[in-house]
Amino acid sequence: MSRNQNIQTPPFHRIQIKKKIQTLLKNDIFGYEKEIHYPISKKGSSPIQQSVNLTQQIVNENTIPQSVKSFIQTPFYLERSVLIGLLISWDTFSSFLLFTPLRIISYFYQLIFVNEKVVIHYKRIYDILMYLSTLFCVIIIYQVDIGFVYHYIRAESVLKLYALYNALGMLNSLLSAFTFDIHSSLLISIKNKKLYDSILFFILTVFITLLHSFNLFFYIMALNVAINSKGHALLALLVSNNILELKSSVWKRMFPENVFQVLCADILELFELFSFVILLSLSNFGYYEWDIESNPDLLISMIYSLFLILLAEVIIDSLKHMFIGKFNNIPLSIYDKGKFVLLNDLISTQDGLFKIPSLDSTSTSARRLGMPAVPLSVLFICFGLETIPPSHFNLLFIISLLLILYLFKILLAIALRYLAFAEVTQHTYESDDLVTVMKGIARYVMEKGRIPQ
Template identity: 30%
Template sequence: DLSLLRFISAELTRGYFLEHNEAKYTERRERVYTCMRIPKELEKLMFFGIFLCLDAFLYVFTLLPLRVFLAMFRFITLPCYGLRDRRLLQPAQVCDILKGVILVICYFMMHYVDYSMMYHLIRGQSVIKLYIIYNMLEVADRLFSSFGQDILDALYWTATEPKERKRAHIGVIPHFFMAVLYVFLHAILIMVQATTLNVAFNSHNKSLLTIMMSNNFVEIKGSVFKKFEKNNLFQMSNSDIKERFTNYVLLLIVCLRNMEQFSWNPDHLWVLFPDVCMVVASEIAVDIVKHAFITKFNDITADVYSEYRASLAFDLVSSRQKNDYSDSVSRRMGFIPLPLAVLLIRVVTSSIKVQGVLAYVCVVLFYCG
């Protein structure tokens, strides 16, 4: 017989019978554990990848000048000992000289770009317009990075291609000018990004900085609901590593410019510190949330990030064994250090004034150290 009391009694005493769906609930529990492991595994991959980017970036300032010097020394002294080889220079040495010449030419070209005028021009724009500009710059940076590596590789191959082969290119000089133009334009684009970020830091109400950070969370919407395979997730992880490293360099440039404006007052560094931490924390939070839900929706375990680290380590070792002229790890990540290096050299030389013999000695000791 149906009655209200019997219905209430049944509702209060009935069980859930979770053991009947043991596999289902075990899988749900494993998903929770996977989401809990994602931050640790992801940050281990990010930490390793950022150091790989740093290695490729510092290579431009440390080993590349020495390699260019050795290549030029070989080019000058080899005829004195007789030409034993058909090539004056090895292919790797040709590529090193091309990199060095591009770096020097673009550095002098950057002197014609007025940073102060660019800063005040951007500062005079409205918040919404700057928000749109910053989004456009991010898209343009990815496009430049994608096409720029092809331009540089085409130059290196054209300059080192065996002469016996049939000519199927437009020549080394046109490729060289294309590479110089690319590095110069990409450096200007990154400078505009850094200037926009600097304007956001120096705005009174911090509204632009808040909008720019909230833009990172829009990235979650465009990623988590898409179908991802392991290879696609690896590509996105590499892109996130490159993006985070670039943002760190942009923050360094912003701090240098601000410290110069305040005569290198250490107290002003503590004024910038909360904003820097806020930008870094938002980047980390967005990456963690994005990867956690992507792995959840696509049934990917957290162990895949260990495989990604192993793959990057294998690429690093193999590139060293093959004596590759270009770091295959940075190519995989889409990270091109030349434009960023040109901009950083330009900012450092304009922000830090070196005067006197003692100052130059300190610079040399710092470089050698």
């Protein structure tokens, strides 16, 4: 066999990849409707046969020595997938915060200045309504005094604050699950040109967004009180609360599909923690008018407390996945396949993956991870307006800040999509039943009788 015959032609050439990425970004920024098909094949066996085959394969492959090796190697495979998931989470969140306004501006520009007849697209109407609800919630929450709420929560007892913290965390998950249904109903109602349904679901969208934003606002304030508590006793109590995750996950039967769902939940939880870290930094530094040199103890205390929270989260997640894999004979390949599915979501704008029209290349990622992009955007805008000194609000500062944010967003989007095409080129899972099942799994969809908390 000749040398040329040994070399396989990759499914995506570099020029093709470049053109596809340009198409994806144009669709995300300007709202051009170009469909790129999902690279994973939809062919597969029946769901019952898939579960039997997967379970039999896992039992046969995992001998006792291999199980010990897998147990030790789990954190490395896990954190590699989590890191990619965090970058995808930021890309998904910033797409709504930064790219949706550009699509709206581009739509109005074509509507006003372009001579050609512009079709009123239901997706652009949905974008406009979603950002109107966001701005309305910003106006409401901006009126709330951050200092008053902080001191009101701080006056409560430790047990009350502990109960409040857990209740707000649970309510966050419930609201996120319900929010996706409301948003999907609004989008489908606009698509089907049902005026009364569209008005009803828009009102519900505003209400649920406002409620969810307030929930996250009080959650952040409770976390801030815990960080600033005397002796960090309350903070230690909240960190120890993460250990309860082990009880709710480790001692229950799980399938590979459930592990992927838990992985998505852990990625979102860690991303929310990072987001809360940024918002808390804005709040605390803004309170001292960004005079960090005069308050070095504040900076050291915040870094220590936030590092402790993030470290505890990473350790607990690693232990959780290590014992889930041990007790359920889950192969380490589940994390590589999960990373493949998450990256593959970014290079497909095909509608119908979750039976919901796709707005941009991050729509699938948002639903798969359960990203609360709208309430988080409300809080980022509110905290930014509240804590950045008024003297900085000039045209040069605003333009510079927007340029930095958009530059970082575009570079991240390009890098992730290049990585996604490289992943698809390197790994072919066309005949893998597990990957076929995983591509239909979302964060708040029942899978094998379970939804991770």
